[in-house]
């Protein structure tokens with residue numbers, strides 16, 4: 001039977017997230033419900049050190065979360081530097097549905113979440129606090145490529161970016177992260193920024209990004225991938241084009257930074273591309289297909 005829905009997510013752990021999203025679709029949820037449900041899986045996982053609970057803190061020891069959710073009708077909500085609330089993606093959705101705005105940050109985002117009934121919780125787990133205290137000994141800020149797939153290592157950043165399509169062709173996406181481990185307090189990466197960490201457009205498709213957010217932000221990466229698909233490129237070709245643009249623009253300044261893009265077109269076809277080897281993504285659909293694939297790369 002043909003799939004009535006498909007969800008794709010960044011990294012190996014995307015498979016479990018996708019499964020939650022597919023379950024939501026199968027139960028009659030919308031594609032927005034599905035991508036939100038998917039994003040909530042790593043947010044609640046203490047073993048994932050880059051999303052929600054258990055996320056690594058900034059260099060001041062504070063866990064600060066960034067998230068965005070978007071559909072193909074121009075509805076969008078985002079939060080950045082949210083503290084004390086696990087499900088940043090659901091706060092982003094509340095921004096989308098309950099405010100006249102698209103983006104709340106810092107104390108304003110946290111106050112909005114608490115006022116809307118999100119429980120206040122301590123997000124800094126003992127292992128994350130220990131990693132931070134170890135990091136403070138040298139205090140060297142150096143992101144490590146593909147650390148997302150190496151659970152429990154000192155600098156992981158396991159951002160999840162999700163794009164999905166339902167049976168009727170409606171598209172939506174979500175992206176949620178605690179950002180780069182040991183970032184400066186107040187730093188916001190690509191993930192919650194519409195057009196950088198995520199972009200969705202009716203009749204075209206959706207794209208999301210992972211890796212060193214600064215490199216994605218400077219080219220508005222996900223919007224660029226979607227624009228390339230609008231121009232006729234396949235999802236993988238569009239991701240490759242954005243990666244090549246970053247490589248051209250930044251040259252040696254990239255050092256060993258990783259950036260990966262993941263895209264889905266209007267037909268539900270999925271592609272990805274990364275600067276370096278090691279970027280993986282997961283695709284699940286309503287026929288029961290669940291695969292983890294290695295993205296092609298420039299190296």
Ligand code: SD4
Pocket residue numbers: 050148157158159160177178179180188189190191209210211212213214
């Ligand atoms: C950021 N892009 O905050 C995120 C980090 C990430 O997997 O993708 N980690 O820059």
